[in-house]
Amino acid sequence: MVNNHRHLVNNMEKEGVLEEIDRRIKRLQAEIEIAETGLRRIEELGARAKGPEVKDYSHYYLAGMLLWFAIGLVLLVVISRRAPSGVKIPTGLYALMIVAFSVPLAYYLLTRERKEEPGRDLLERERMARLVLKAFYEPLRRAVERDDRKALETLADELLRNPPLASAIERLGEGDPKLIAYALLLYANFRDDLEDEVAETAERVHNKPVKALLQSLLEPKGYNGEERSIEGEDHEV
């Protein structure tokens, strides 16, 4: 390997990156725990307040009522045509009412996606946290531990090819998945002439473990210069 003299040569640097990763893992585990507690509480509250789950049929009801109304109106018009009478039937008003009642129905149908149960948000966060843990931080930790650059490349690929994972990372505030993938690729394929690029990327990337990973590549300022020359330590088991 040509340029691997800078890849986590220093145990302390590796420890630093691993520490950052562990911190993220702990944060996500806490997130999962919070979501689980929240869900349990919602369940308990719901069970106490509502008894068995009550389904909302109001939109079916409204739609059925409107249909019935419309059929009735047609029948009424037909009957009053066939039996002309001095009695005036406010057909215009009835038609207007049908239109007016269609508005809440349409509103409901358009917005019903958002009116889900209260636990949905927590459930979603829990699911995302699990995904990010399993598909990102755990492989990252393994790869860093063994300084396995092939695995880091695979992980970067996974980030780019797995939209659910990418969006979960983004929505949980773990950073920009594309930038993280780029940073991992940069790290895996590091050459000396990429130093500026690495510095710039380390500056931009918000994910702390990845930032630490990139920074470990940069020319250490003075005092630990000689540590770079120690080779062979990168395959520690």
Place this chain on the structure above:
Amino acid sequence: MNWRKPATLLLTVAITAYLLHKVYSEASRVNLSASSLLSPYFLTAVLTGFVAYLLYTALWYIYVHHASGVSFRRTLLATLSGTYLGFSLNSAVGVLVKVRLLGTDYWYTMGVSLLAIATEFLAGLLLIAFIGKNLIALILAGALLVAVIFDRVAYYLLYPFFWAIRKLQTLEKMYSGWHRARGELKTVLLAIAVGILLTIANSTALYLTARTFGVGENYLKFLEAVLYSNFLGGLLGTPGGIGANELGVTLAIGDTPTAIVVAFLYKFITQYAYAIVGAVAFYHLVAGEVKAN
């Protein structure tokens, strides 16, 4: 939810204003003299209309009380609110409000609703069949009687249809609501008896109103008028407001200007007046419920 109270008030005021406006515009089209409104015929008609409304509530009470123990007063509040909403919007809305007021479940209240309508029609058809010796009325009455008393037969008749639209669960719920409301045979027979009294009271109120204006028809015509009016005003899904109801009456007793006045006044003393009372009752109940929440 602070907006609920003013919204309810606004809606009640708007619907009541519409109601009063329609009553006023209808009344102004005919020449009403004070002497005719104070005649003994009309005053008796008003009284009969009141009795008819109590009988209507009693019909509901019979179907509701045996299963849920709801009081007569509560049932009256529910029927008043239901009359108001059925008048101004749609009887389906009326049923929804009754569900809340009676504290029963939806299918049960729906079942009671349908049963009350069916019982009223059944009573009217039976009277027409026996007084007028009308075969068609008898056949229709027989069909309704089967549906009310042998409800399992109706269930199996409807089964293929609901199977085809894959809504067997809905049929099951409808049947359970209907069956629970129906109760024992004793309940049904009592309800039919009250339904017959109700139909007689209604047609008598119509008869007396007609007599006030010198319209004298065969009593059978008034029975038919009540039936048609119930059908057009209550069963069609259009607001049971002014128009459809009177059309039903004039279909039976003729289409003269006087008949229209009679139809309007009859509906006023048996229904519209109670819709206005119902508006107030409804507001009180809803406002009370908002406060309780």
